[in-house]
Amino acid sequence: MICPNCKKQIPDDSDECVYCATQIDHKKQVSNEISFRRYQRWFFYGLIIIFFVGMIGVTVKIYNTNSALLADLATTKEVVQTKTEELDSTKTNLTEKDKILQQTKANLEQKQADLKKAEENLSVKDQELANKVQELKDELDKQTEIKADYQDCQLNLNKADSNIYSLVIRLGEGVSNEEINQINLADANLEGVDDDEDGLSNTVEIALGTNKSLADSDKDGYSDRDELLSGYNPLGEGVFQVDQDFVNKSKGKILIQVDGNNEAWYIGGNGQKYFLGTPNDAYKVMRSVEYWTQNPPVSISDSN
Numbered sequence: 001m002i003c004p005n006c007k008k009q010i011p012d013d014s015d016e017c018v019y020c021a022t023q024i025d026h027k028k029q030v031s032n033e034i035s036f037r038r039y040q041r042w043f044f045y046g047l048i049i050i051f052f053v054g055m056i057g058v059t060v061k062i063y064n065t066n067s068a069l070l071a072d073l074a075t076t077k078e079v080v081q082t083k084t085e086e087l088d089s090t091k092t093n094l095t096e097k098d099k100i101l102q103q104t105k106a107n108l109e110q111k112q113a114d115l116k117k118a119e120e121n122l123s124v125k126d127q128e129l130a131n132k133v134q135e136l137k138d139e140l141d142k143q144t145e146i147k148a149d150y151q152d153c154q155l156n157l158n159k160a161d162s163n164i165y166s167l168v169i170r171l172g173e174g175v176s177n178e179e180i181n182q183i184n185l186a187d188a189n190l191e192g193v194d195d196d197e198d199g200l201s202n203t204v205e206i207a208l209g210t211n212k213s214l215a216d217s218d219k220d221g222y223s224d225r226d227e228l229l230s231g232y233n234p235l236g237e238g239v240f241q242v243d244q245d246f247v248n249k250s251k252g253k254i255l256i257q258v259d260g261n262n263e264a265w266y267i268g269g270n271g272q273k274y275f276l277g278t279p280n281d282a283y284k285v286m287r288s289v290e291y292w293t294q295n296p297p298v299s300i301s302d303s304n
């Protein structure tokens with residue numbers, strides 16, 4: 001029992017506190033004990049209630065926390081799912097990129113191989129070009145040499161032509177235009193500058209009196225060349241009258257047209273006249289071995 005005054009433990013059957021000598025009223029003391037125990041019980045109940053309320057609070061708190069965590073977990077799962085999908089997509093893209101990269105690498109290697117081959121070909125071509133350049137240079141040197149020889153030769157030819165033409169003039173016999181027309185024209189040495197393109201050079205046409213600007217001088221439908229080679233008069237009707245005695249007498253001779261511009265003609269063994277109008281023409285006719293073989297001229301001493 002507790003002393004109501006000094007609050008010290010004393011025996012339950014004490015009538016007086018051994019410590020403070022306070023008189024103990026057992027009825028009141030029992031009543032106080034009952035009240036005390038009642039208070040103790042209610043305090044205990046309060047504690048239990050507070051405990052349960054606390055437990056409920058903690059449970060609610062844990063539940064809310066768990067809900068938030070679950071929500072976060074769900075969100076995190078979604079994010080992870082999204083990220084996983086993105087990662088898969090990225091991996092797919094990377095795989096695709098890798099394929100493209102491999103293909104590009106293969107293409108690049110092919111290009112490099114092609115380039116190397118092209119460089120090799122270029123090298124070969126360069127060498128060929130260098131060889132060609134050297135060949136051209138050699139050819140140019142050769143051509144230069146030939147040109148120099150040709151110029152020397154041309155000088156000699158011009159000199160020879162000049163000599164031959166002097167000889168032609170010196171050996172020639174003068175004839176009129178009418179007389180020269182009595183000898184048929186040979187189909188040789190008629191080419192040259194030809195304004196009317198009738199096959200007779202301007203020089204020949206001037207010598208024979210035809211129009212050098214008109215292919216058919218008499219406009220009878222036959223060209224000057226065709227008429228002359230057939231013995232027809234290109235400046236009028238009919239044929240030229242051939243004086244055979246004159247022709248025979250003139251064979252192997254050089255005739256000079258004194259009525260014209262002193263054009264020269266050689267009369268061959270075939271009885272036809274060969275135009276020697278220019279030194280070049282004369283030279284070509286007189287150096288023609290085949291011609292002289294087929295039409296041997298009379299000797300200079302015989303012609304004189």
Ligand SMILES: [Ca+2]
Nearest residue numbers: 194196198200
């Ligand atoms: Ca002509």
Ligand SMILES: [Ca+2]
Nearest residue numbers: 216218220222
């Ligand atoms: Ca005619």
